[in-house]
Amino acid sequence: MKNNIDAFLDLVKERNGHEPEFLQAVEEVAETVIPYIVKHDIYYGKNILLRMVEPERLISFRISWVDDQGEIQVNRGYRVQMNSAIGPYKGGLRFHPTVNASILKFLAFEQVFKNSLTTLPMGGGKGGSDFDPKGKSDNEIMRFCHAFMSELFRHIGPNTDVPAGDIGVGGREIGFLFGMYKKLRNEFTGVLTGKGMSWGGSLIRPEATGYGTVYFAEKMLSTKGDDLKSKSVVVSGSGNVAQFAVEKSLQLGAKVLTMSDSSGYIYDADGINTEKLAHVMELKNVKRARIGEYIKKYPNAEFVKGKTPWEVKCDIALPCATQNELNEGDANTLLSNGCICVSEGANMPSTKDAITAFHKAKILFAPGKASNAGGVATSGLEMTQNSLRFNWTREEVDDKLKDIMSNIHDSCIEYGKEEDGYIDYVKGANIAGFVKVADAMLAQGIV
Ligand code: NDP
Numbered sequence: 001m002k003n004n005i006d007a008f009l010d011l012v013k014e015r016n017g018h019e020p021e022f023l024q025a026v027e028e029v030a031e032t033v034i035p036y037i038v039k040h041d042i043y044y045g046k047n048i049l050l051r052m053v054e055p056e057r058l059i060s061f062r063i064s065w066v067d068d069q070g071e072i073q074v075n076r077g078y079r080v081q082m083n084s085a086i087g088p089y090k091g092g093l094r095f096h097p098t099v100n101a102s103i104l105k106f107l108a109f110e111q112v113f114k115n116s117l118t119t120l121p122m123g124g125g126k127g128g129s130d131f132d133p134k135g136k137s138d139n140e141i142m143r144f145c146h147a148f149m150s151e152l153f154r155h156i157g158p159n160t161d162v163p164a165g166d167i168g169v170g171g172r173e174i175g176f177l178f179g180m181y182k183k184l185r186n187e188f189t190g191v192l193t194g195k196g197m198s199w200g201g202s203l204i205r206p207e208a209t210g211y212g213t214v215y216f217a218e219k220m221l222s223t224k225g226d227d228l229k230s231k232s233v234v235v236s237g238s239g240n241v242a243q244f245a246v247e248k249s250l251q252l253g254a255k256v257l258t259m260s261d262s263s264g265y266i267y268d269a270d271g272i273n274t275e276k277l278a279h280v281m282e283l284k285n286v287k288r289a290r291i292g293e294y295i296k297k298y299p300n301a302e303f304v305k306g307k308t309p310w311e312v313k314c315d316i317a318l319p320c321a322t323q324n325e326l327n328e329g330d331a332n333t334l335l336s337n338g339c340i341c342v343s344e345g346a347n348m349p350s351t352k353d354a355i356t357a358f359h360k361a362k363i364l365f366a367p368g369k370a371s372n373a374g375g376v377a378t379s380g381l382e383m384t385q386n387s388l389r390f391n392w393t394r395e396e397v398d399d400k401l402k403d404i405m406s407n408i409h410d411s412c413i414e415y416g417k418e419e420d421g422y423i424d425y426v427k428g429a430n431i432a433g434f435v436k437v438a439d440a441m442l443a444q445g446i447v
Contacts, residue, residue: 005034012053019102021323025109025348026053028355028367032427033434036415048438052112055105057081059155063129065147068137077148079127079155079163082108085440088159089125090115090376092166095144095173097132103323104128107166110347111376113433114369117408120380125161127152133168134288145176152177153184156191158386164193164379167322170240170285171196171206190386193379202382204397205375210244210345211398212374212405213318217343218252219409220364223423226340229253234314236260237321238284238291241345241372245318246277258309260321261291265309268294268301313337320345328353335361344368355426362422370408370429377404408432 012026030049037043063075078101081089091111094104104126112124131144156163165174174194181191188200195201204211214228221227231254235242238259246256255271259280268276279297283289292303310317310330317339319326323346331354334342341364344350348368350358358365378401385391392400408429415435416428 001035001038004038005030008034008049011050016053016102016105019105021106021348022102022109024324024352025106028352028426029109029113029430029434032424032430036431036434042442043438046442048441049434051441052083052434052437053109055080055082055108056084058101058105059127060101061151063131063144063147063151065140065143067140075129075131075144077127077129077151078104079152079161080104080108080125081155081161082124082126083112083437084123085437085444086116087121087123089161090122090164090379091124091126092128092164093169093173093177094126094128094166095131095133095168096128097130099128099130106323107347110369112437113430114373115376115380116433116436117370117411117429118373118377118380118404119407119436120377120404122162122376122380125163126166127163128166128169131168133173138172141173142176145173146180149177149180150184153181156181158189158191158383162191162193162379162383164376165240167239170194175199190383193382195382200382200386202378202385202397203392203394204401205378205382206240207244207247208378208401209241209372209375210246210320211248212377212401213241213245213320213343213345213371214248214252215374215402215405216366216371216409217316217318217341217364219406220341220343220366220423220425223413224364227252228316230255231315232257232313233316233318234258234309234312235318235320236265236309236325236349237319237346238280239321241375242318242320243277243281243284245320245345246272246280247274249316249318250274250277254316257314258312259291259294260309262321263290263292264303264305264307266291266294266301266303267309267312268298270300310334314339316341316343318343318345319349321349322346323348324351326350326354328357330354331357335363340364342366343371345372347372359424359426364423364425366412366425367429369433370412370425373408374401374405377401
C-alpha cells in the first residue's frame with residue numbers, strides 16, 4: 001500500500017514540486033483514498049486520482065487598475081477550474097497578498113471533495129488575486145473588482161462556473177463583481193453566490209459557513225452523548241466564518257473566549273457575548289479595524305500580539321482564519337489543556353502533524369472539507385433559488401443547512417468508522433467525496 005501511495009505522490013511532486021500547499025492537500029487525500037481504490041476493482045487501474053489532481057483548466061490573467069493617487073497598479077488574477085464531473089465549477093474567490101497558484105490549487109482540490117459531500121450538483125473551482133484589500137478605499141475596491149471581472153467574465157456563467165466569496169471577498173466585493181458581470185453580459189443571472197438579498201441572494205448565506213461548522217461540532221459531540229452547552233470555545237479569525245461560528249456557539253450555550261486576526265488574538269475570560277460580538281462585527285465589517293481595538297471598549301480583555309489563540313485552555317477549538325494556522329505544537333497544547341473537539345471552519349487550518357496528534361489522542365476532529373461545507377452548500381441553495389426565481393425563508397434555509405451538515409456527518413461515519421468505534425472524519429470525508437466524483441468520471445469516459 002505504502003508503495004502505491006509513494007509512487008503516486010512522487011509523480012504529483014515531480015509535476016508540482018514548487019506548490020507546497022497543493023502537495024499537502026493531495027497527500028492527505030491520497031493517504032486515505034488510495035487504500036480504498038486498491039480494494040475496489042471499479043476504481044483500480046483507472047488513474048482516477050491522477051486525473052483529479054490535474055486542473056481541467058487554470059486561467060491566469062493580468063489585472064490593471066488605477067489607485068486613488070492616480071498610479072497604475074498591476075495584480076495577478078486566477079481561476080482554477082478543477083473538476084466539473086458532477087456540476088458546474090463552484091468555489092470562492094480569495095483576495096490576499098499570499099494568493100498564488102499553489103494556494104488556489106489546494107483550495108480548488110479540497111473544494112471538489114467538499115462540494116461532492118454536500119450531495120448538491122456542484123463541481124470544484126477556486127480563484128482570486130494577490131490584491132491586498134487592507135487599507136484600500138471603497139472606490140479602489142470597486143475599481144479593482146471591476147477590472148478583475150472584466151477578464152473573468154468570459155470564463156464563468158451560471159451553468160459553467162459560479163464563484164463566491166472567501167478571504168478578502170465579502171458582500172461588498174461580490175456586489176462590485178456582479179455589477180460588472182451584468183454590464184458586460186447584459187444579463188441578470190445567478191453567476192455569483194453571496195449576493196445581497198435584494199438582488200438574488202439567499203438568507204443565511206453569510207452565516208452558513210460559521211453556523212455549519214458549529215452544527216458539525218454539535219453532531220460530533222452527540223456521538224459521545226455530549227453537546228455545546230457550557231463548553232469553553234476558542235475561535236481564531238474575526239472575519240465572516242469566525243463571526244458566525246461565534247454567534248452559533250453562543251446560541252447553543254457555549255462560552256467563547258477568543259477571536260483573532262493576523263495581528264494577534266483577544267482573550268476575554270468573561271466570554272465574548274452577543275453584545276461584544278456585535279462590536280467585533282462593527283470593528284471588522286464597518287470600520288475595517290484590527291482586532292486589538294476590542295480592548296479599548298472591553299478593557300478586562302487582553303490582546304496578545306502576534307500569537308494564535310491555541311494556548312488558551314478550552315473544550316472546543318474552531319480554527320476559522322486561514323491554512324496552516326494550527327501546528328503540531330499548538331495541537332499538543334490544546335490536547336494537554338483538555339480540548340475534546342476541533343471543527344475546522346477554515347480550509348486546511350491544521351497542519352498534517354497537528355491532525356496526526358488529534359488522531360493519536362482520538363479526540364473529535366473534523367477537516368474543513370466536511371465541517372465548513374455549509375457555506376458552499378448554502379451557495380448551492382442560492383443557485384437553486386435563483387433558478388426557481390423564488391426565495392425560501394430563513395428557517396427553511398437553516399433547516400436545509402442543518403440537514404446537509406447532518407448528512408455529511410453520516411457520510412463521514414459510513415466511510416470513516418474504525419473497528420474500535422473511533423470516527424476518522426478525514427478518511428470518511430475523503431472517501432465519501434471521492435466516490436461520487438469518481439463514479440461520475442467513470443460514467444463520462446476519458447475526457
Ligand atoms: P475573511 O476575509 O472574512 O476573514 C479572514 C480572517 O482570517 C480575518 O480575521 C483575517 O485576519 C484572518 N487571516 C487571514 N489570513 C491570515 C493569516 N495569514 N494569519 C492570521 N490570520 C489570518 O475570510 P473568511 O472568514 O471568509 O474565511 C476564513 C477561512 O474560511 C478561509 O480559510 C476560507 O477559505 C474558509 N472558508 C470560507 C468560506 C466562506 O463562506 N467565506 C467557506 C468555506 C471556507 P486579517 O484581517 O488580519 O487578515
